[in-house]
Amino acid sequence: MSQVQAPVVTVDGPGGSGKGTVTQMLARELGWHLLDSGALYRLTALAAIRQGVALDDESALVDVAATLDVSFEPTPPGEPAKVILAGEDVTSEIRTEICGDNASRVAVMQPVRDALLQRQRDFRQAPGLVADGRDMGTVVFPDAPVKIFLTASAEERARRRYNQLKEAGVDVNMSALLEEIRVRDERDMNRSAAPLKPADDAQVIDSTGLSIKEVLDRCMAAVSQA
Numbered sequence: 001m002s003q004v005q006a007p008v009v010t011v012d013g014p015g016g017s018g019k020g021t022v023t024q025m026l027a028r029e030l031g032w033h034l035l036d037s038g039a040l041y042r043l044t045a046l047a048a049i050r051q052g053v054a055l056d057d058e059s060a061l062v063d064v065a066a067t068l069d070v071s072f073e074p075t076p077p078g079e080p081a082k083v084i085l086a087g088e089d090v091t092s093e094i095r096t097e098i099c100g101d102n103a104s105r106v107a108v109m110q111p112v113r114d115a116l117l118q119r120q121r122d123f124r125q126a127p128g129l130v131a132d133g134r135d136m137g138t139v140v141f142p143d144a145p146v147k148i149f150l151t152a153s154a155e156e157r158a159r160r161r162y163n164q165l166k167e168a169g170v171d172v173n174m175s176a177l178l179e180e181i182r183v184r185d186e187r188d189m190n191r192s193a194a195p196l197k198p199a200d201d202a203q204v205i206d207s208t209g210l211s212i213k214e215v216l217d218r219c220m221a222a223v224s225q226a
């Protein structure tokens with residue numbers, strides 16, 4: 001008997017495009033589940049370091065990815081889900097710049113991506129899923145009825161990240177941040193395994209100069225037109 005699949009809205013794009021905030025709001029508004037696929041790559045990198053696995057040891061990294069002991073615990077609306085790795089709360093630890101950079105390194109390896117594929121697809125449950133990532137619309141959920149590609153200029157993304165970090169009391173240098181963003185974009189867009197690019201049927205939204213509310217309204221409009 002064929003099973004009807006729960007609907008999915010994919011939201012792909014570079015870091016700092018507003019994806020994280022928008023996908024959380026979208027999931028809440030729709031009452032759907034949320035997949036933060038970037039967290040899985042961050043967790044793979046973090047678990048590897050903790051297990052003493054080198055970030056260029058592909059086959060060991062595949063084992064780490066395939067056996068990740070992770071759970072996402074719901075939190076009050078507006079807060080990111082609590083991320084538990086092997087019983088430990090790593091919600092803040094996986095958000096550091098270094099963990100993001102390490103995630104981007106392990107994410108270039110196709111076998112690592114393959115090891116995380118089914119885990120991501122398992123998030124597709126009724127009543128629906130909002131999936132945040134780089135390849136949600138192109139690889140993980142190619143049949144998603146709504147695909148959004150959210151972008152913003154590198155300068156705007158660096159400015160947003162700068163403000164976030166400053167608010168969190170972290171001392172940062174704007175030009176170093178911009179350079180890091182450019183390097184990570186370059187790596188994410190030019191890798192051969194699932195490069196960051198809009199799906200052919202994605203609606204591209206440039207969030208430069210738009211408020212979160214404006215971006216959310218555009219996403220909701222895309223969902224209601226589907």
Ligand code: DC
Binds near residue numbers: 037100107135188
């Ligand atoms: O969205 P994020 O910053 O948490 O993602 C961290 C890194 O993981 C990012 O640099 C690229 C990688 N990533 C990926 O390759 N594919 C995804 N679907 C999500 C993230």
